[in-house]
Amino acid sequence: MTPLDLKTDGHVHSCLCHHAVGEMEDYVLAACDKGLERLIFLEHFEIGIRYFETTWLTAADFEVYFTTGRALQRKYRDRVDIGLGVEVGYNPEKVAETIAFLRQYDWDRIGLSYHFLRHEDEHLNLLSRKTENMAKCSSLGVKEILRAYFEGLRQALGQLPATVLCHLDAALRHHPEIMFDNDHKQLMEAILVELAAKDIALEINTSGFDHRQQPYPPPWLIRQAQELGVKLVAGSDAHRPQDVGRYFDRLPMYLLSLESGQPHG
Numbered sequence: 001m002t003p004l005d006l007k008t009d010g011h012v013h014s015c016l017c018h019h020a021v022g023e024m025e026d027y028v029l030a031a032c033d034k035g036l037e038r039l040i041f042l043e044h045f046e047i048g049i050r051y052f053e054t055t056w057l058t059a060a061d062f063e064v065y066f067t068t069g070r071a072l073q074r075k076y077r078d079r080v081d082i083g084l085g086v087e088v089g090y091n092p093e094k095v096a097e098t099i100a101f102l103r104q105y106d107w108d109r110i111g112l113s114y115h116f117l118r119h120e121d122e123h124l125n126l127l128s129r130k131t132e133n134m135a136k137c138s139s140l141g142v143k144e145i146l147r148a149y150f151e152g153l154r155q156a157l158g159q160l161p162a163t164v165l166c167h168l169d170a171a172l173r174h175h176p177e178i179m180f181d182n183d184h185k186q187l188m189e190a191i192l193v194e195l196a197a198k199d200i201a202l203e204i205n206t207s208g209f210d211h212r213q214q215p216y217p218p219p220w221l222i223r224q225a226q227e228l229g230v231k232l233v234a235g236s237d238a239h240r241p242q243d244v245g246r247y248f249d250r251l252p253m254y255l256l257s258l259e260s261g262q263p264h265g
Helices: 024-033 059-075 095-102 131-140 142-157 182-198 208-212 219-228 248-260
Strands: 008-012 038-045 081-089 110-113 116-119 122-125 201-205 232-235
Touching: 008 081, 008 201, 008 232, 024 038, 024 059, 038 059, 059 081, 081 095, 110 142, 116 142, 122 131, 131 142, 142 182, 182 201, 182 219, 201 219, 219 232, 219 248
Parallel strands: 008 038, 038 081, 081 110, 201 232
Antiparallel strands: 116 122
8 A cells, every 4th residue: 555644734724714723823833743744734715605604714814824824834944844725615606716716826735625515595514513504415315415416526626626635425424314325436436536547636534533433535445546546645634733633643554454454443
């Protein structure tokens, strides 16, 4: 199995995204304390989303993000390498606008995700644990929503200039009816083929350990990604400074267990 860089946390957020806590510098200090060599902020970008709260950066927030980030890069250049990236939420109705935004900055990483699915005149947050979100997903059908999610991700890979695909199977992770059928698995496999063809990395997102005792994506998908030559990168998806590099210490044994066909619990 291809070695995984465990000295780099490639997916952290800060209070700028409006649903995380802690300033950017707090995350940098946490990375230093944990002996990381590189930390990549992957702040949220969404456009055209009709939702009852803002869980992404505004245009003004991104200006602050880069001004603060550049200052931190200079201040901590001898201790940790700081990357300034973006987690782009796919909106099929706003592809041109998304590409135009991405061209405004020089990104160290572009992560692709799909958080919001349109339903009539509003959007559902597919990664939310809020009761109202899960109730709507139940009424619309979890199986159908998951299919739309994976089909959308595959479509996004052909439209947006991503370098990493984030938390592939994390949609509806809080929903009690979550279950992937053969159609979903075939769509995930097709996504891996797209990643290999476009040289886009697959994220091993360690926040999954908190939800299901293993990262996103599942073991069988990681094995297939390796067989296809897809690069793997690690990310904590930290929304608190103390979550930087979380569970990275579990990954060596976990990945070793995948080689033997017996996933580590």
